[in-house]
Amino acid sequence: MTNLLNLEGIFFYAVICLYFAATVFYFLFVTVKKEALGKAAAAIQILGLVLHTAALILRGIGAGRLPLTNQYEFATSFAWGLCLVSLVFIWRFKFPVIGTFAAPIILLLIGYAAMQSREVKALMPALRSSWLGFHVSTAIIAYGSFGVSAVLGLIFLLRERMKNQGFWDKHIPAREKLDLISYRSVCLGLLFLTFTIITGAIWAEQAWGSYWSWDPKETWSLVTWLIYATYLHLRIRRGWKGRTAAIFAVVGFVCVLFTYVGVNTLLPGLHSYA
Amino acid sequence: MKKLWKFLGSMQFAIGLLVVLALACAGGSFLPQGLRYEEYAALYSERTAGLILALRLDDVFHSWWVLVLTGFLCGNLLLCNLLRLPQLLRRSRQAGDPAHLGAPTVTVGGVQDPDAVLTRLRMPKAVEHTDAEGRTLRIAVKHRAGLWGAWVCHLGILLLILGFVLGQMTKEEYTVYGVPGQVKQIEGTEYALKIRDFQLQREADGFVTQYTTALTLYDLSNEDDVLAQDATASVNHPGSAFGFKLYQNSTGDAAHFTVRRDGETVQEAVLCVGEQISLLNTPLQVQLRAVLADHDKAANGSSVPGYAYQIYIDDSFYGMDVQPEGGTIQDFLPYEVSFSEPQSYTLIQLKRDRFSRLALAGGLITLLGLFLAFYCQTRRVWAIREADGGWTVFGSSPKGGALFAEQVREAANQVQS
Numbered sequence: 041m042t043n044l045l046n047l048e049g050i051f052f053y054a055v056i057c058l059y060f061a062a063t064v065f066y067f068l069f070v071t072v073k074k075e076a077l078g079k080a081a082a083a084i085q086i087l088g089l090v091l092h093t094a095a096l097i098l099r100g101i102g103a104g105r106l107p108l109t110n111q112y113e114f115a116t117s118f119a120w121g122l123c124l125v126s127l128v129f130i131w132r133f134k135f136p137v138i139g140t141f142a143a144p145i146i147l148l149l150i151g152y153a154a155m156q157s158r159e160v161k162a163l164m165p166a167l168r169s170s171w172l173g174f175h176v177s178t179a180i181i182a183y184g185s186f187g188v189s190a191v192l193g194l195i196f197l198l199r200e201r202m203k204n205q206g207f208w209d210k211h212i213p214a215r216e217k218l219d220l221i222s223y224r225s226v227c228l229g230l231l232f233l234t235f236t237i238i239t240g241a242i243w244a245e246q247a248w249g250s251y252w253s254w255d256p257k258e259t260w261s262l263v264t265w266l267i268y269a270t271y272l273h274l275r276i277r278r279g280w281k282g283r284t285a286a287i288f289a290v291v292g293f294v295c296v297l298f299t300y301v302g303v304n305t306l307l308p309g310l311h312s313y314a
Numbered sequence: 315m316k317k318l319w320k321f322l323g324s325m326q327f328a329i330g331l332l333v334v335l336a337l338a339c340a341g342g343s344f345l346p347q348g349l350r351y352e353e354y355a356a357l358y359s360e361r362t363a364g365l366i367l368a369l370r371l372d373d374v375f376h377s378w379w380v381l382v383l384t385g386f387l388c389g390n391l392l393l394c395n396l397l398r399l400p401q402l403l404r405r406s407r408q409a410g411d412p413a414h415l416g417a418p419t420v421t422v423g424g425v426q427d428p429d430a431v432l433t434r435l436r437m438p439k440a441v442e443h444t445d446a447e448g449r450t451l452r453i454a455v456k457h458r459a460g461l462w463g464a465w466v467c468h469l470g471i472l473l474l475i476l477g478f479v480l481g482q483m484t485k486e487e488y489t490v491y492g493v494p495g496q497v498k499q500i501e502g503t504e505y506a507l508k509i510r511d512f513q514l515q516r517e518a519d520g521f522v523t524q525y526t527t528a529l530t531l532y533d534l535s536n537e538d539d540v541l542a543q544d545a546t547a548s549v550n551h552p553g554s555a556f557g558f559k560l561y562q563n564s565t566g567d568a569a570h571f572t573v574r575r576d577g578e579t580v581q582e583a584v585l586c587v588g589e590q591i592s593l594l595n596t597p598l599q600v601q602l603r604a605v606l607a608d609h610d611k612a613a614n615g616s617s618v619p620g621y622a623y624q625i626y627i628d629d630s631f632y633g634m635d636v637q638p639e640g641g642t643i644q645d646f647l648p649y650e651v652s653f654s655e656p657q658s659y660t661l662i663q664l665k666r667d668r669f670s671r672l673a674l675a676g677g678l679i680t681l682l683g684l685f686l687a688f689y690c691q692t693r694r695v696w697a698i699r700e701a702d703g704g705w706t707v708f709g710s711s712p713k714g715g716a717l718f719a720e721q722v723r724e725a726a727n728q729v730q731s
Contacts, residue, residue, distance in 0.1 A: 162521040165549035216716045224717075227688035234684055238677040246550050249487075249561035249663045251670065252478065254375045259343045266336035270329055277325040307343055 044102035051095035058088035066140040078136040108176035115153035121184030141191040171243035178235040185229030190293030192222035193286035256307035260299040323393025342374030418708035420719035422726040428697035434725035450699040463687025470680030477673025504535040531555040561663040567605035570655040599626040621653035
């Protein structure tokens with residue numbers, strides 16, 4: 041078991057190096073404007089994701105449980121989720137510039153994970169539940185999707201300033217399409233966030249006898265849900281597509297980051313483990 | 315009046331409510347909840363403390379104004395769904411009607427095989443019609459259910475809120491603690507609970523991995539026919555009896571309390587940490603404060619536990635000390651008072667919430683609604699045969715926009731090539 045965890049540690053640091061390399065290559069891709077650099081960056085990111093997946097599996101086997109139960113494990117899984125969702129969107133919409141903005145965020149998240157204790161501790165009884173896997177893994181996909189929507193929002197806002205440039209026109213979709221991709225990302229995030237909240241409520245009911253207790257993490261998940269619900273309604277009611285929607289997607293992700301990092305540090309509660 | 319109903323059910327009103335509720339929740343998570351005036355005054359200022367209490371910001375999540383906002387949200391969801399229902403039924407019926415195709419979001423001309431385009435778009439088989447001008451028209455509709463996504467989602471949220479609020483208003487909740495062998499009357503009910511057994515499962519290093527209580531719940535409502543039901547509760551695995559769910563809440567230390575006089579036991583009980591007991595008919599009270607597992611070391615190196623206690627006389631604090639295992643508390647001569655047999659107590663929570671299933675159903679319906687709204691978006695593709703024998707293909711998808719238009723163009727191009 042110790043050997044597996046040592047190997048996981050090696051993989052983890054290799055993943056940091058790969059994500060760093062991907063960030064550099066993506067940056068070069070948009071500054072040097074050579075397509076090959078973008079392809080190389082995406083390939084490095086894919087390799088990083090493969091190693092990252094292997095690291096998480098090794099940790100899961102080494103710890104004898106799902107690796108989703110402390111700050112380190114959730115942070116590294118959050119980075120993994122964002123990496124996965126961004127790659128899916130890059131592949132689905134043939135849009136590698138997503139990586140240019142997603143890779144630094146992934147690097148920041150995994151850097152945050154590296155600052156946490158990697159020690160494997162025994163789980164308190166309440167965390168020994170099969171709902172843990174559903175609850176946290178859906179949160180990872182939700183957070184990853186909101187991360188991608190924020191990235192797309194940023195690209196949209198920058199796209200406004202990049203007019204008539206061949207490279208950008210080729211690699212960044214038209215604004216209407218960009219807006220729609222961001223909307224799709226929010227939809228995926230909101231669906232999974234709803235899953236997260238419901239599975240969390242079912243689990244809390246079994247563990248603590250109360251499916252909703254206004255714990256700070258619960259409350260901020262609800263705030264995040266309300267913000268994105270407002271975003272969806274505004275898109276219909278006021279036609280707030282484009283620029284306003286892009287700003288909303290970025291603000292929403294700031295709220296997601298607060299739910300994740302801010303709540304743990306400023307408002308401890310039942311979720312202080314993650 | 316009609317205008318008022320329309321406004322109360324409008325999306326504009328819903329957006330306002332969502333924003334205010336989000337702000338209220340965020341504010342409530344930052345402001346310490348449940349403090350007294352003096353505590354708020356010490357934290358902020360007397361004026362702010364007064365304002366916090368006046369606006370019920372000390373208990374935001376249960377304040378009257380949050381309840382009113384939630385009521386408005388429920389009303390909004392209900393009205394919105396009622397007002398939209400006829401329109402949705404009509405749109406559902408008319409989805410494949412050639413007279414109600416509306417404006418397309420994409421048009422591709424000169425297509426030879428429209429069925430191949432439909433296949434590429436994974437659309438269902440088209441139905442053939444003849445339009446008013448006598449032209450052949452083929453219409454395919456995918457995901458009619460998607461029209462209902464927002465409606466189903468609203469219904470789910472409404473049921474979820476109703477289930478939660480009704481559950482909060484009507485739930486019965488009690489806590490009972492004790493050690494194996496004890497029978498406790500549940501205050502305010504006609505039930506009693508017997509703790510038959512309590513086990514702590516530990517890992518090799520002593521870390522507790524699970525606690526499990528075996529218990530019996532007695533229904534004492536009929537003295538001549540006391541009913542009993544057994545149950546087992548452990549963390550994450552609540553038991554159930556007489557409609558109550560029984561949760562293994564937590565555990566703590568307890569010890570046996572004995573009073574002897576002239577070598578004879580005259581009083582005994584099991585005290586959990588924090589519990590207090592009066593000594594026979596004296597004004598003295600003893601409270602167990604903590605059980606110290608490693609208070610001392612025996613000659614053979616094993617740990618000797620100790621019992622931290624406090625003494626009160628007529629409810630006034632008198633003193634405190636630690637009694638080692640095997641020793642006695644000396645302050646009560648002629649009585650010989652001692653603690654012994656350290657043990658663990660179990661804390662059981664009993665709860666009856668008749669509306670939790672309604673809330674759960676609401677949550678699942680909300681999920682279904684979101685899935686329908688986001689991933690079953692209604693798409694219509696129709697083709698009109700032109701005079702030259704070719705077809706013009708049209709497509710519309712209210713939420714698909716440019717992405718759907720691109721898909722239709724791509725499919726048409728692939729078929730053409």
